[in-house]
Amino acid sequence: MPYCFNPSCPNPENLVNTEHCQTCGAKLLLRDRYQAIRGLGQGGFGATFLALNKGLPGEPQCVIKQLRPSNNAPNVIEMARDLFKREAKTLGKIGSHPEIPTLMDYFDEGSEFYLVQEFVNGLTLQQEVKQNGPFTEVGVRQFLSEILPLIQYIHSQQVIHRDIKPANIIRRNHDRKLVLIDFGAVKDQVNPAAASASEQTALTSYAIGTPGYAPPEQMAMRPVYSSDIYALGVTCLFLLTGKAPKDFGYDPRTGEMQWRKSIDVGDNFAEVLAKMLDASVKHRYQMSNDVLRALEMEPYLESLAQGMIKPTTATDKATSKPTKPRWGGGTTGSSMGSGSMGSSSARVDQGASGGQPNRSAKVSEIAERIRQRRAAGGTAKGSGQGRPDSTQVFAAPRSRSNTSGGQRGSSAKSGNDLGSSGQPVENRLARTRCTAEQVVSNYAKGVRDFAYHELSNLDLSKALLADVNFHDSRLFKTNLQGADLTNTTLSQANFSQCILRDAILARAFMNYTNLQNADLRGADLSYAHLSNANLRGANLSGANLTGAKISEEQLALAKTSWNTTMPNGKAGWRQ
Numbered sequence: 001m002p003y004c005f006n007p008s009c010p011n012p013e014n015l016v017n018t019e020h021c022q023t024c025g026a027k028l029l030l031r032d033r034y035q036a037i038r039g040l041g042q043g044g045f046g047a048t049f050l051a052l053n054k055g056l057p058g059e060p061q062c063v064i065k066q067l068r069p070s071n072n073a074p075n076v077i078e079m080a081r082d083l084f085k086r087e088a089k090t091l092g093k094i095g096s097h098p099e100i101p102t103l104m105d106y107f108d109e110g111s112e113f114y115l116v117q118e119f120v121n122g123l124t125l126q127q128e129v130k131q132n133g134p135f136t137e138v139g140v141r142q143f144l145s146e147i148l149p150l151i152q153y154i155h156s157q158q159v160i161h162r163d164i165k166p167a168n169i170i171r172r173n174h175d176r177k178l179v180l181i182d183f184g185a186v187k188d189q190v191n192p193a194a195a196s197a198s199e200q201t202a203l204t205s206y207a208i209g210t211p212g213y214a215p216p217e218q219m220a221m222r223p224v225y226s227s228d229i230y231a232l233g234v235t236c237l238f239l240l241t242g243k244a245p246k247d248f249g250y251d252p253r254t255g256e257m258q259w260r261k262s263i264d265v266g267d268n269f270a271e272v273l274a275k276m277l278d279a280s281v282k283h284r285y286q287m288s289n290d291v292l293r294a295l296e297m298e299p300y301l302e303s304l305a306q307g308m309i310k311p312t313t314a315t316d317k318a319t320s321k322p323t324k325p326r327w328g329g330g331t332t333g334s335s336m337g338s339g340s341m342g343s344s345s346a347r348v349d350q351g352a353s354g355g356q357p358n359r360s361a362k363v364s365e366i367a368e369r370i371r372q373r374r375a376a377g378g379t380a381k382g383s384g385q386g387r388p389d390s391t392q393v394f395a396a397p398r399s400r401s402n403t404s405g406g407q408r409g410s411s412a413k414s415g416n417d418l419g420s421s422g423q424p425v426e427n428r429l430a431r432t433r434c435t436a437e438q439v440v441s442n443y444a445k446g447v448r449d450f451a452y453h454e455l456s457n458l459d460l461s462k463a464l465l466a467d468v469n470f471h472d473s474r475l476f477k478t479n480l481q482g483a484d485l486t487n488t489t490l491s492q493a494n495f496s497q498c499i500l501r502d503a504i505l506a507r508a509f510m511n512y513t514n515l516q517n518a519d520l521r522g523a524d525l526s527y528a529h530l531s532n533a534n535l536r537g538a539n540l541s542g543a544n545l546t547g548a549k550i551s552e553e554q555l556a557l558a559k560t561s562w563n564t565t566m567p568n569g570k571a572g573w574r575q
C-alpha cells in the first residue's frame with residue numbers, strides 16, 4: 001500500500017494504484033520509481049521510510065531518508081543540507097563494505113533531499129534485547145569480535161560514526177551478520193557560530209550523536225576515533241543489562257557512569273570495558289584493534305602461560321625445556337624479554353626445579369601477570385616503549401617481511417623464523433622431542449601441553465589432537481592429514497610444508513604460525529584465528545575459511561580455488 005512521503009500528513013496510508021496522496025495530495029512515486037510503503041522513523045530534519053524500487057525487476061525494498069527541515073531559516077537549511085550531503089558522501093565512500101548499507105541513490109525534489117540506501121532486514125540489537133533479554137558475557141564478547149573489525153574499517157577510512165548504539169546495529173536475517181546503520185551523525189564539525197541559539201541546539205543534537213552513548217569530548221563537539229569505542233562500551237552495558245545509560249548512576253565527582261555493580265562479568269572483561277568507558281580519551285583504547293587484541297589474548301592466556309613454564313608431563317621429562325619466556329626474550333633485551341615478565345617467569349622456573357608449587361598454580365600466576373601487564377599498558381598511540389608484552393607479541397607486523405616470515409622483530413628467534421633460503425632456522429633453545437606414538441598415547445592420557453616440542457617429520461595422520469597447545473613447536477613436514485586439531489593453539493609454531501590435508505582446524509589459534517607451503521587442501525579452518533600467520537605458498541583449495549580471521553594480503557600469498565570457502569562464507573577464486 002503506498003505511503004505518503006509527507007511526514008505531517010495525518011493519514012499517510014493510501015489505496016493501491018494511487019498517484020497522489022488522497023489526504024494531502026503529495027506525489028506517491030518519487031523519481032518515477034520509489035514508493036514508500038511504511039514510515040520507519042521521524043526526527044527534526046525529516047523522516048525515514050521503507051520503500052520499493054519500482055524501477056527494478058522484483059521491486060526490491062530500500063530505505064529512503066528524507067531531509068525536510070522544519071525550520072525555514074536559510075542558514076539552517078543550508079547547514080542541514082550540508083550535513084545530509086556529507087552522509088551521502090560517507091555512505092558512497094564506505095558503503096561498499098558488506099556490513100554497511102549501500103548508497104543507492106541521492107537526489108533532491110522540490111525543497112526536499114532524499115537519500116536511498118539498501119534495506120537491511122533484521123532486528124536492531126535494541127529490539128533483540130527487548131525480545132530475548134540481555135546477552136551473556138560470552139554473547140557480548142562475540143558481539144565485540146564481530147563489530148570491532150567493522151569499526152576499525154570505518155576508522156581506517158577516516159570516518160567517525162558518532163552514533164553507535166544498539167538501535168543503530170541490525171543483525172541481518174539472512175546471514176546473521178551485524179550491520180551498522182545511520183551514518184547521519186557522521187559529520188565534520190558543525191560551525192556553531194553560524195546558527196542562532198535554538199537552531200544551534202537542533203543542529204548540535206543532530207550532529208553530536210545520542211546523549212548517554214556519546215562520550216564527554218563528543219558532547220563538547222570534539223569527537224575522536226575513540227569516541228566510537230566509548231559508545232561501543234555503553235552499547236555493551238546495554239546488551240549485558242538491558243538498561244539505558246540514563247538508568248545507571250554516575251559518580252558526582254567525576255561524572256563517570258557507575259556500571260560495575262550492575263553487571264556480572266569476569267574481572268578481565270570488566271577491565272576491558274572500563275578502559276573502553278574511560279571518560280578520559282588519553283586513558284581509553286584508541287583504536288578498535290587495541291580492544292580486539294585485549295579480548296583475543298584472554299582465552300589463550302592460560303595456554304600461553306603453560307608454554308612459559310618448565311614441563312612436568314610425561315613427554316616433557318625426556319628433555320628439559322627452556323626456562324626463559326620465548327617471545328621478545330632475544331639478545332637485544334627488548335622491553336619485554338628483559339623486563340619483569342622475563343624475570344617473573346624465571347622466578348617461577350627456579351621454584352619449579354626444587355619442590356615447586358603445583359603446575360596449574362604457576363600457570364595461573366603467569367597468566368595473571370600477563371593480564372596485569374596488559375591492564376597497565378599504555379594507549380595505542382603511545383611510544384611503544386612501555387607497552388605490555390602481550391601487545392608486542394600480538395602487534396600487527398610493521399612490514400611485509402614480518403607478515404610473510406611470521407616474525408615479530410629482529411630480536412625474536414622462534415620456531416617459525418626463516419633463514420634467507422626460506423627454510424626454517426633451527427631454534428637456539430632445545431625442544432622436547434617425541435615420537436608420534438608418544439604424542440598419541442600422552443594425548444590419550446590427558447596431556448594437552450605440547451608447547452616447544454620438536455615434532456617434525458612425524459606421521460600423525462588422522463590423530464585426535466583437539467585442544468592441544470602446540471605453541472612455538474616445530475612440525476616441519478609433519479603429516480597431519482585428516483587430524484582433528486579443533487581449538488588448538490598453534491601460535492608461533494612452525495608448520496611449514498606440513499600436510500594438513502582435510503585436517504580439522506576449526507577455531508585454532510594460529511597467530512604468527514608459519515604455514516609456508518603447507519598442504520591445507522580441504523582443511524576446515526572455520527573461525528580459525530590466522531592473524532599474522534605466514535601462508536605463502538600454502539594450498540587452500542577446497543579449504544573452509546568461514547569466519548576465519550585472515551587478511552586479503554595473507555590470502556593473496558596462498559593458493560585458493562573455486563571451491564575454497566572464503567571468510568565471508570562464499571566460494572572464491574584466487575591464484
Ligand SMILES: Nc1ncnc2c1ncn2[C@@H]1O[C@H](COP(=O)(O)OP(=O)(O)OP(=O)(O)O)[C@@H](O)[C@H]1O
Nearest residue numbers: 040041042043048063101117118119120124181182
Ligand atoms: N538501511 C536500513 N535498513 C533497515 N532499517 C533502517 C535502515 N536505516 C534506518 N533504518 C531504521 O529506520 C528507523 C529510522 O532510522 P533513522 O536513521 O532515521 O534514525 P532515527 O532512529 O530516526 O534517528 P536516530 O538513530 O538518529 O535517533 C530506525 O528504526 C532504523 O532502525
